[in-house]
Every structure is written in C-alpha cells, then in structure tokens.
Amino acid sequence: MAYGAGKPLGSSASNGLLDKDVEFPKGPEDTISALRWSPVSNHLAASSWDGKVYIYDASNSTSTTSIRGVAAITVGAPVLGCDFSKDGTIAAGAAADKTIQLMDLNSSQTMKLEGHAAPVRAVRFVEVPSANAPIIASGSWDKTVRYWDLRQPQPIGKIQLSERVYAMDAAGPLLFAATADNQLHLVDLRANPLQLWRSTKSPLAHQTTTASVSSDGSRWAIGSIEGRTAAQAADEKDKSFENLSFKCHRESSPAKKNQTDVYAVNAVCYSPAHKDLLATGGSDSTYHIWDVQTHRRLRAFPKVSGPVTALSFRRDGMALAYAVGYDWSKGYMHNKPETEKKIVLHVFGEVLKK
Template sequence: MVFAVKKPVAQASLVNDIAFPQGPEDTISAVRWSPAANHVAAASWDGKVYVYDATNNTTADSIRGISLLQSNDKSPFFDCDFSKDGTLVTGASADKKIYVLNLASGSPDTLKLEGHEAPVRSVRFVDVPNVGAPIIASGSWDKTIRYWDLRQPSAIATIKLDERVYAMDANAGVLCAATADNNMHFVNLASDPSQIVRKSKSPLAHQTRSVSVSHDGSRWAAGGIEGRAAAQSVDEKNTTFSNLSFKCHRIPSATSKTHTEVYAVNTVTFSPVDKDVLVTLGSDGVLNLWDVSARSKLRSFPSVGHSLTAGGFNRDATMFAYAVGYDWSKGYTGNTIDYPKKLMLHKVEAPLKK
C-alpha cells in the first residue's frame, strides 16, 4: 500500500536540532526516554549506555551527561530501557548479560543478570500483576524470552521460541517479539506472562529490524530491511488496519528509471500520546512521521546524509532524539573513519496532526 502524502509542513526541518554532548564512540543501537523525566539513554556498540538529562535543552552545552552504564570487555549494547519510575536503567549486551544501573543511588556499581546462552537483543521493564518489584523482560538470540525479578539472581520465568529474537517491545500489558523466522509473538502480561497467546506471520517479507507497541497496548508496528513498515491491531478481531503495510525509505534510482534504492527501516516507534502517529527512521537518513489511521504521511524531513540507527519520543512527545551512525548496510567498506556518530535532539512542533 502507498500512503497518501499531505502537503509538507513548512517547518519540517532538522537544521535547528541540538547535538547531545560527545559520548558514543561507535554506532548507537537504541534510544529510550525515561517515563518519569526528560532523561534519555543511548545504547552503543562501544560497550556503554549513555544517560543524559535533556530538561534544559537550549544548547548542546545545557544537556548534561548524568551517568554511564558499562559492559564487561566493551561488549556492544544492543538495547536499553528505563524503569517506570525512571530510577533504573538496563542494557542488553552481546556478552549474554543484562546490566542494571541504579540512578537514584548514585553508585557506579551495576547489577548483572546472567542466564542467557547467547547475546541479549532486547530489554524492557514490564508491568506484571501482583509483583512488588521492577521486572525486566529480555529477548535473546538463544531463542528465549526471560523475565527477571531484580531481587533474585536467576530468571523467574522463560518462554522458549523456535528462533532468535530480533526485536521486542512492551506497553500496557502487551509484549510483542519478532523472531528470525519472520514470526510475531504476543504475550498478555496481565494474564500470563509465561505464555505466547498468539503467533502470526509477519506482514513484512524480510528481516524485522524494529518493533513498537502503542502506549495503550492496542496497536503494534514493525519495520524491516526491505524499506517497508507495517501497523496492525493487537486484537485480531479488530480489522481497522486490514493488514496494513506500506513502502517507505525507498528512493528512485538516480541511474536507472526501472530501479528503486531500498533502505532498511531501522526504527519504528509510536508517539507516547497519540496511537495514530508512527515514526520511521531509515538507512537513507530520513525521518518520517505517519498517521496510520488516516493512511497518510504527516511529515518528511530531508535526509541527514547518513544512516539513522535509532530514535524515540520523550514522555509527552515534545522532543524526539535520534541517532546518526553507520549501520553496516554497505559492509566494512562503508565504515569510514569520518562517519559521524552522534545523538541529536529535535523539538517537536505541535500539532503533529491537523
């Protein structure tokens, strides 16, 4: 499906965006905001999760680095997340461990959760009924989803899957995980977190890069390597989207009228205040905003000239942080020494929908 394109918003520009203080020494793989403050975490391939305070964001100098989570032996971090109260930051590492940093204590000591048998691809703090402590859900290349109670050293529950977890998200009692066999798995955290309640084939034909669940748990979206994204209802009986998938991050070839350049969709993420608004970021360096209910493009920003690898809204959708870095789409030859590695802050002009 091709979305209708509304008249571009005049202010659709990234020229006034603010750079975060220099930190990551390699590509940023994930960006997550705190639900409780304007703090943002960026997980990097350099083996660190950087935590910034963007409350004062008038200039690059006013954004402060407030903490740092480090893995053993500089193993890359693939994902990160904040606890619901914003006091904890967790990171998913290639060294098979989950790291947890307590921001409130001020201590540099980190908790390490061990049990996965392969790199951990995704982590999310989740709400589980009748548990009086933060719970982390982790998805791994060892073909499992595991749950962790920070008061215990081992996983409290494990879901075995047929393939590796490539992307995962959770919101409002719904967990969604995409696996290497191109299947989507859904868990009802409120009823039974240890069981897959639904497994379905992905609407995307090729590898999934990113998954997002809307703030109310009613919708999910996915982006893949074929320059396509999809948005669906969590409830199969709700046919609002009718298996909606659409092309994005595709550019007509400059050398051939019959060819199209296809770029991976590295991140899809819903607005935390409007389940209709979906953002996609691609290897073409373009950030797009979509209205999935109206099946239209809201805004498209000019390419930054380099891959966008991760991004996300703050808690009230007044800011959007996005990462520029190399995504290995062109192999080692494309990873030049001067390829930019940075985190940028965009102030969102309201309203997103008119």
Template sequence: MEGIVSSPPTDGISDLSFSPAADLLAASSFDNQTRIWEVQGNGSTVPKAAIQHDAPSLCCTWSKDGTKLFSGGADKAGKMMDITTGQSSQVAGHDAPISCARFVENVGSPGTMIVTGSWDKTVKYWDLRTPNPAFTLQMPERVYSMDVQQPLMVVATAERHLMIYNLNAPSQVFKQLTSPLKWQTRVVACFPNATGFAIGSIEGRVGIKMAEDKDSALDFSFKCHRDDKNNVHAVNAISFHPTYGTFSTAGGDGTFSFWDKDSKQRLKPFPAVGSSISATAFNRNGTIFAYAASYDWGKGHEHYAQGTPNKIFLHATKDEDVKPKPAKPKR
C-alpha cells in the same frame, strides 16, 4: 530546536531511550557503553553516567518511575543502574547477546520485572529480588526486536516470526504469526493504547497490525524509506508519540518521517542527515524527538567507513507535525 548531544558515543549507536520521569536520554553503543545525558530546557546536554559492558551494548530501557536504567550487551550480560546511587550491577544473563529488553509492572506478582530477549532464542523474565529468571520462554528463532505496552508484548525473531503475549498470562503465547512483510524484521513497536503494533523490515516497508483478530480489517502495510532512484532502505526504528499515538519511522536512507496510522498519511518528512539513522526515541511528553545518525551495519562491516560520525540529534517537535490529521477525502 535541533540540538546535538555533547560527548556522543565513539562507535555505532544501537538504541535510544528517554526516561519516563525526566528528560534523561540513554544511548547504547558499540563502544561497550550505555551513556546517560540530562537534556536541559535550552536543548543543551550534560553527560551524567554510563554503564560499562565487555562487548557492544545493544539495547537500553528505563523503569516506569525513571529510577533504573537497564542495558543489554553482546557480552550476554544485562546490567542495571540505580539512578539515585549511580551504582550498576548485573541482573540478567543469556547464552548469547541480549538484543532487547523492557521493564514490566505487576506481571505474575507485585513489583517490577525486566524482560530480556536474546539471540539464544529465549525471552526471560527477571524478578529483581532473585538472581535466576522467574521464567523462560522458548522462541522459534533469535530475538531481533521486542516491545511492551502493557498488557501487550510483541517479540519479533529471525525468519519473520512474531510472538504475541498478553502479560496477564505472561508465559502463554497469545498468538504466533508470520510477519505481514516479506523480508527480515528490523523493529517492532506497540501502539500506546496496546491494541496493536507496527513492524518495520529491511525492504523499506512498515506493517500496521492489530492484536485482536476482530480488528484485522484495520491491518495494512505501506512503503517508505525508498529514494527517487528506487533504492530500498531498511526501516531501522519506529517510535510512537506518547500522547498523540502518531509515530516516526527512520531508515538506512538517513531520513525520518512522522505518520498517522489512523488516517493513513504521512504528516511530515524530513531531509536526509548524511548517514543512516539507527535509533530513535520521543521524550515522555513527545516534545523532543531524538535520533541517532550512525552506521546501521545494514551492508555489513565491509561498507563501514572509519570515521563515520556517530551523532545524536534532538529535534523539538511541532504540534502540527505530530498531531493526528483527519483522513483525506476519497476522490
């Protein structure tokens, strides 16, 4: 199956997120909306609802039980939709655009909180029962990407800073690092088992980094998303398979690949789709891989062509493409 999502966004797609509880796909986009589709068994999609912002929508994320969808925007507002009622309300705010967000469970107190990262150089925790942030973390620079796999939280900012947190002590920095990659960070994604994370940069390179110093012998980085003319493309998205722990990378060259970090090999490359891939997501059991073909703004607004398509594809994963493989024997 290589399905295509019906009624796609009308402008650049900034983020994709699948519900952990059902085959509902959310996409945030530069047309000021975060939309939801239901993905049916045959791969067709039905538009269900949308969260409206006053400026581009930059990120979206689901609660663990799938009842709530959060959307963060360039309007500095974080909005949450209750899926059972379809009602949306503002639950978070920053002094600059909200670039990323994640739900966390039982951090500091029982219940669900939302963590938001912003270009205002802060990360804020929001207890949904009160209007003000539970606490605010000062970041060294603007927040570009963030991921959580409890208890691990990794925040990536401008100037290649990485802030690592153990959510058992959510307001204390566990470790502050400089990215192992030499160029600007585009994306960070935590391993499903929370022992480390992958980081992608604008120069077609991915770093694999363990959270604990004692495991640092397992750190490495590799090149990807470079074409045969030696052009280097940004790694825009990294998504981990929820059951196998393998991962995807997708880039400005319009290709995506599946990788196994433990055996350090590429499992399966896929051909270019004709425009850059800006966002990716696996569904809850890893049988569907969604990817957005959309301008990624990597070359600035002057290279944006009117009429550039914005499409979301649904790829049915094959086990042999995403399952870990034994390491190749050394010659």
C-alpha cells in the same frame, strides 16, 4: 492489507525543518543501537556498539552545552538495546556478552544479570499485574524471552520462541517479539506472561529490523530491511483499526532511470502521547512521522548526515531524539572511525495532530 497499491503513504505531507535540531554532547564512539526516554523525566538513554549505555539529562535542551551527560554504564561488549524502569531510577542495557547490565541512577550502583546463552537483543521493564516487584523482560538470540525479578540473580521464567529475537518491545499489557524466521509473537502480560497469546507470520516478506508497541498496548508496528513498515491491532477482533503495510524510505535512483533504491527501516517508534502517530527512520538518512489511523504521512524531513539508526519520542510526544551513524549494511569493514556518530533532538513546533 497493503495500503495504496504498494505506494508510499501520504504524498501530501508537510515538510519538516531541521534548522533548530540540537545535537547532544559527544558521547558514543560507535553506532547507537537504541534510544529510550525515561517515562518520568527528560533523561535519555543511548546504547552503543562501543560497549556503553549513556544517560543524558535533556531537561534544558536549548543547545548542545545545556544537555548534560549524567552517567554511563560500561559493559565492555556491544550494547544492542536499553530501557528505563517505570519510575526512571534504573537504566538497563542488553548486551552482546549475554548479560543485562543495570545501573541505579540515584546511587550509581551497578548490577549484572546472567542467564541467556547468546547475545541479548532487547530489554524492557514490563508491567506484570501478578508480580509484586518490577519485572524485566529480555529477548535474546538464544530463542527465548526471559523474565527477571531484581531481587533474584537468576531469571524467574522464560518463553521458548521459534527462532532468535530480532526485535522486541512492550507497553501496557502487551509484549511483542519478532524472530529470525519472520514470525511475530504476542504475549498478554495480564493473562499469562509465560505463555504466548498468539503467533503469526509477519505481513512483511523480509527480515524484521525493529518493533514498537503503542503506549496502551493496543497496536504494534514493525519495519524491515526491504523499506517497508506494517502496523496492526494487537487484538485481531479490534475493528477500530485497519491493519496496513506500506513502502517507505525509498527514492529514485540517481544512477539508473526508472529504478528505485530501497533502504532498510532501522527504527519505528510510536508516540507515547498519541497511539496514531508513528515515527520511522531509515538507512536513506531520513525520518518521517506517520498517522497510521488515517494512512497519511504527517511530516517528511530532509536528509540528515547519515543513516538514522534509532528513534525515541519524548514522553510528551513533543520531541523526537534520533541517532545518526553507520548502519552495518555493508559489513564491519566499512565501519570507519571517521564515520559521524551523533544523537540529535528535534522539538516539534506544534502539537502533532491527526
């Protein structure tokens, strides 16, 4: 359902402060497309349009100088997504040159997976109970999700989708993909990873930009170019969660009276520590924390120095990394070298509660 008659959620949200946010050392030279924390350590991966995946050790994150860059995967083509293996030893990047690039962080050895016929939009290490090895899922503009066993150079299976993959995520038993025709596709990795569990039309009218799955795989969320976010239960029979869609990342126009400027939602991210908590980041240069169970905004942060292009909660849910940079909304001609590109860490001063 649409919540609040189309109004933004939670007008009573407390304001968050940015004065203690810590910038990561200078790294990406172009827009950061995705951020992913390791599931076992305080290492952060950042994929960039500059053709690299950067790996940082943020175990000591008290200052910019205390955060260390520890590795980089050089691809040579824009990297549109990234992830860590479940044990944190392998980093992966989804590349526009149709490949998946991997690095063993212990040995620094790299590996390239080839098989897609178009740019790879997203990559995830997934849990497939029937497999006896780590499995990678990759979503591509060739209208497929492909599965990879790292012991083999070719994909071990694929799902044919209705259109190009614009966003994808996976957690627990759920793999979720949003495609260019505004369809949403769900796969139950426990039952049959090669078969769609169900497909449904997006509850949002316009193009999906980003997707997130809660850590237990019970919920998904998406954002769109129209400044809207939606969250739903993965299982339609799950009555413990009320589906919702809401307006966000909008503001009164400074130029025209009674007009609202609408900005794209560039990133949504569930907290690994609490499936009710969802962060959104937008082209309006803000990010917010929402409680999707109670339909409230918990934190409203002030504007940062540019569009927020990516978000990722640390595994304990007590910190959020966000990326600032050009969001490509005005085309490549407006992507100037002087545009600020940075990764910033916000540590929450208290446990986020419902």
